[in-house]
Amino acid sequence: xxxxxxxxxxxxxxxxxxxxxxxxxxxxxxxxxxxxxxxxxxxxxxxxxxxxxxxxxxxxxxxxxxxxxxxxxxxxxxxxxxxxxxxxxxxxxxxxxxxxxxxxxxxxxxxxxxxxxxxxxxxxxxxxxxxxxxxxxxxxxxxxxxxxxxxxxxxxxxxxxxxxxxxxxxxxxxxxxxxxxxxxxxxxxxxxxxxxxxxxxxxx
Amino acid sequence: xxxxxxxxxxxxxxxxxxxxxxxxxxxxxxxxxxxxxxxxxxxxxxxxxxxxxxxxxxxxxxxxxxxxxxxxxxxxxxxxxxxxxxxxxxxxxxxxxxxxxxxxxxxxxxxxxxxxxxxxxxxxxxxxxxxxxxxxxxxxxxxxxxxxxxxxxxxxxxxxxxxxxxxxxxxxxxxxxxxxxxxxxxxxxxxxxxxxxxxxxxxx
Numbered sequence: 001x002x003x004x005x006x007x008x009x010x011x012x013x014x015x016x017x018x019x020x021x022x023x024x025x026x027x028x029x030x031x032x033x034x035x036x037x038x039x040x041x042x043x044x045x046x047x048x049x050x051x052x053x054x055x056x057x058x059x060x061x062x063x064x065x066x067x068x069x070x071x072x073x074x075x076x077x078x079x080x081x082x083x084x085x086x087x088x089x090x091x092x093x094x095x096x097x098x099x100x101x102x103x104x105x106x107x108x109x110x111x112x113x114x115x116x117x118x119x120x121x122x123x124x125x126x127x128x129x130x131x132x133x134x135x136x137x138x139x140x141x142x143x144x145x146x147x148x149x150x151x152x153x154x155x156x157x158x159x160x161x162x163x164x165x166x167x168x169x170x171x172x173x174x175x176x177x178x179x180x181x182x183x184x185x186x187x188x189x190x191x192x193x194x195x196x197x198x199x200x201x202x203x204x
Numbered sequence: 205x206x207x208x209x210x211x212x213x214x215x216x217x218x219x220x221x222x223x224x225x226x227x228x229x230x231x232x233x234x235x236x237x238x239x240x241x242x243x244x245x246x247x248x249x250x251x252x253x254x255x256x257x258x259x260x261x262x263x264x265x266x267x268x269x270x271x272x273x274x275x276x277x278x279x280x281x282x283x284x285x286x287x288x289x290x291x292x293x294x295x296x297x298x299x300x301x302x303x304x305x306x307x308x309x310x311x312x313x314x315x316x317x318x319x320x321x322x323x324x325x326x327x328x329x330x331x332x333x334x335x336x337x338x339x340x341x342x343x344x345x346x347x348x349x350x351x352x353x354x355x356x357x358x359x360x361x362x363x364x365x366x367x368x369x370x371x372x373x374x375x376x377x378x379x380x381x382x383x384x385x386x387x388x389x390x391x392x393x394x395x396x397x398x399x400x401x402x403x404x405x406x407x408x
Contacts (some may be wrong), residue, residue: 026237031386032388034387034389036246039241040244041243044271045408046271046405048272049271068249071252074278077301078282084278085278117277181392182391185387186387186390190386190387201250201334
């Protein structure tokens with residue numbers, strides 16, 4: 001319930017204000033639901049602060065994130081028309097790719113992931129956004145499609161105050177090491193266990 | 205990564221379509237971050253489906269959920285002006301209440317919780333919404349401010365297809381028993397551990 005009370009105050013030479021505004025690197029991982037939805041819910045808070053938000057999708061399929069994308073595109077329009085909130089830029093993967101480990105064209109998928117990561121890297125260098133949402137970013141890391149060392153170094157040395165949220169299962173340890181917040185979502189019960197398929201409005 | 209593939213198909217006499225459209229009761233619990241943000245992220249999907257969404261806040265403080273509220277009020281306006289998405293109705297607790305276990309006026313808090321729950325009960329009976337977000341609902345249950353048996357019976361027998369998402373730590377076992385999906389958010393690392401206070405755009 002507490003939202004602002006630290007458990008202890010460290011001897012790190014930072015003022016409370018400096019510590020409060022430290023750039024966040026949030027990782028939502030684990031096998032349960034809620035990793036991406038929590039990231040998008042947090043992005044609503046950034047939107048309300050007027051932050052520029054960049055969403056980078058590292059998974060591509062037909063309905064994937066369509067609800068979130070429609071809502072954030074609507075919020076971006078609200079910003080442009082009324083000045084409320086902040087701008088949202090949504091980056092999808094290359095068109096037509098289906099993003100699975102067993103995909104038929106892994107080389108094309110790896111290339112698309114590299115291209116999207118290059119967009120993130122350029123945006124970070126240019127300080128293009130205040131909040132970056134790297135959705136399902138752990139998968140290309142885990143599958144060796146991106147250079148983990150280079151990704152970690154880029155994130156760890158990003159300039160200014162740029163917050164980053166990463167989602168996906170099995171976040172690599174070096175990413176956890178440089179994160180400021182790590183939450184593991186654990187499945188206690190899920191309707192797929194009972195043979196239920198996903199439904200619109202809940203799973204996408 | 206899979207969003208629609210059941211682990212097994214049960215012998216429950218339901219068709220796949222019936223099972224797919226079974227009303228969801230989703231519980232996001234545990235000590236980690238992301239319980240409420242995941243709920244609001246899921247609600248973006250419902251909004252995109254054109255669902256009527258009712259948000260019922262069982263916690264009240266100055267900045268609490270202000271980002272989420274601003275964003276969903278903007279989405280509600282988008283719906284009214286353009287027809288996109290669905291309507292959103294946001295129910296806050298009684299004005300001026302601060303909602304903590306150590307609050308100075310517990311009787312008033314318990315009464316406010318009862319009043320908000322009565323609104324939920326009436327809305328469920330009237331089938332007013334397709335998605336209900338009962339934010340921080342576990343606390344008045346845990347603290348004995350609501351009749352748990354009555355709450356469980358009301359949720360378990362709700363008519364029609366009405367999806368419910370409940371958030372909060374320490375969800376009571378009877379609630380988990382009737383849930384279709386339960387996710388536990390576990391804190392692996394959090395900046396409050398290092399004495400960092402919450403910051404705008406991330407914690408609210």
